[in-house]
Amino acid sequence: MMKKIYSLFFILVLTTATYISGQKRNVCNNKLLEGFVQDGPEYSLKLEDSKTGKIFLSFFEGFQYRLVICSENTKKYKIALYDIEKKVLFSGTCEDYIKYLDLKFKSSIACIAEIRVNDYSNSKARFSISIGFKEVVK
Amino acid sequence: MNLKILFRILFSFTLILVSCINREKESNKELKVSDITSDSARLFVTYKNSVFCVPSPQLINLYLKRLGIYPVRTIINPISNLEKYTTSAKKAENFGVYGVDLGYMNIFTVSENTNEYVAAVSQLATELNMGVIFTKEVYDRILSLKNDEDSLAHYLSGIFSRADLYMKTNSQERTCALIVAGGWIESFYLLCNTYNNYKINGIRDLIFQQKFVLDNVIKSLAPFYESSSELQDMIDNLVEIAYDFDMLDFKCSYQKSVYKFQKDVMFFENECEVMNTAESMKTIIKSIDKLRNKIIS
Numbered sequence: 001m002m003k004k005i006y007s008l009f010f011i012l013v014l015t016t017a018t019y020i021s022g023q024k025r026n027v028c029n030n031k032l033l034e035g036f037v038q039d040g041p042e043y044s045l046k047l048e049d050s051k052t053g054k055i056f057l058s059f060f061e062g063f064q065y066r067l068v069i070c071s072e073n074t075k076k077y078k079i080a081l082y083d084i085e086k087k088v089l090f091s092g093t094c095e096d097y098i099k100y101l102d103l104k105f106k107s108s109i110a111c112i113a114e115i116r117v118n119d120y121s122n123s124k125a126r127f128s129i130s131i132g133f134k135e136v137v138k
Numbered sequence: 139m140n141l142k143i144l145f146r147i148l149f150s151f152t153l154i155l156v157s158c159i160n161r162e163k164e165s166n167k168e169l170k171v172s173d174i175t176s177d178s179a180r181l182f183v184t185y186k187n188s189v190f191c192v193p194s195p196q197l198i199n200l201y202l203k204r205l206g207i208y209p210v211r212t213i214i215n216p217i218s219n220l221e222k223y224t225t226s227a228k229k230a231e232n233f234g235v236y237g238v239d240l241g242y243m244n245i246f247t248v249s250e251n252t253n254e255y256v257a258a259v260s261q262l263a264t265e266l267n268m269g270v271i272f273t274k275e276v277y278d279r280i281l282s283l284k285n286d287e288d289s290l291a292h293y294l295s296g297i298f299s300r301a302d303l304y305m306k307t308n309s310q311e312r313t314c315a316l317i318v319a320g321g322w323i324e325s326f327y328l329l330c331n332t333y334n335n336y337k338i339n340g341i342r343d344l345i346f347q348q349k350f351v352l353d354n355v356i357k358s359l360a361p362f363y364e365s366s367s368e369l370q371d372m373i374d375n376l377v378e379i380a381y382d383f384d385m386l387d388f389k390c391s392y393q394k395s396v397y398k399f400q401k402d403v404m405f406f407e408n409e410c411e412v413m414n415t416a417e418s419m420k421t422i423i424k425s426i427d428k429l430r431n432k433i434i435s
Binding site for chain 1: 187188189190191192193194196197201204296340344347349350353354357388390392396397400402403404405406407409410
């Protein structure tokens with residue numbers, strides 16, 4: 001009887017631990033944009049049956065930008081920044097849910113930021129994207 | 139081990155497990171505005187795994203300020219037009235318009251008309267069921283910041299972001315889309331009008347770069363094309379202007395290393411050139427003039 005109870009206890013602990021770890025969520029907030037003017041709303045991106053998501057955005061000369069990409073449920077993902085002719089401007093990896101890039105451009109430019117998740121089980125990965133800007137002091 | 143103690147432990151674990159499940163369910167209830175902070179963005183706006191960012195109109199206002207260009211009172215949407223906006227679509231479009239005008243008039247100094255424009259924005263907000271965002275406290279705060287244009291820019295950006303999130307969370311995406319469109323049209327109109335008066339190359343380049351912003355405005359509105367005749371009309375008009383931009387050709391070149399770090403900031407030393415501009419500028423300015431006057435009439 002005691003053996004059965006201990007087994008049941010063990011299964012219950014294991015189930016609870018698995019459930020809680022599966023529910024682990026990162027909280028995305030805009031604290032990283034302190035000191036910047038928020039450029040437009042906070043955007044949300046949910047990958048539907050795809051490992052890749054795209055963010056179409058513009059950067060204007062004379063301003064410094066902070067691009068913040070935060071995931072609630074995906075710890076590791078790749079980020080790349082391209083111009084409209086698909087030239088790679090930046091490529092990197094986020095290791096812990098949230099990544100931000102501080103950027104400025106000599107000339108105004110339209111870009112595409114691409115997010116790629118590695119693990120196919122993360123095909124419903126969710127991201128929030130915020131952009132802030134501030135004037136470049138010459 | 140005492141069986142009673144063991145059962146109590148098992149029961150406690152069950153309680154913990156159940157509370158985790160219930161917390162998940164509670165968090166799916168409709169959010170009230172007091173719940174809406176940037177921590178709680180739960181509506182996912184994705185179109186074919188893509189997001190189309192529309193820059194804040196405040197950026198254009200700040201750009202004009204940097205060039206030392208003072209706002210021209212006579213070109214903004216007159217307050218007397220407010221009484222014409224009787225449909226929710228017109229109200230939404232012109233909420234965006236007046237919001238941009240408010241920022242434009244306060245680029246440098248306090249405008250004697252600030253109170254009027256704040257009142258107009260507040261009235262339209264209430265009529266669009268956004269009274270929970272544009273409360274008396276917000277109204278008073280905007281008026282208190284009118285001597286500090288940088289803080290006002292920050293504050294207005296934050297308020298409009300919260301309004302955007304609130305409306306998306308409360309199924310008012312169509313209204314939100316019209317506000318964004320109205321705001322972009324007004325800021326682009328002010329930019330083109332300024333270029334007509336000053337002919338500064340920086341403004342010209344900023345105008346041409348709006349091609350990509352306009353593409354994003356259209357793509358972010360596109361999912362709502364079938365939802366109302368007003369949105370269809372708006373999108374069709376914006377697509378016409380997008381065609382005017384089609385003649386332009388953009389080319390960017392970079393230094394050998396695409397970017398270098400300047401105090402932890404990636405600085406891209408790109409040179410971007412825009413070609414086939416002469417005829418395009420006249421057509422673009424004429425088109426935005428026509429659309430903007432249609433929106434505010």
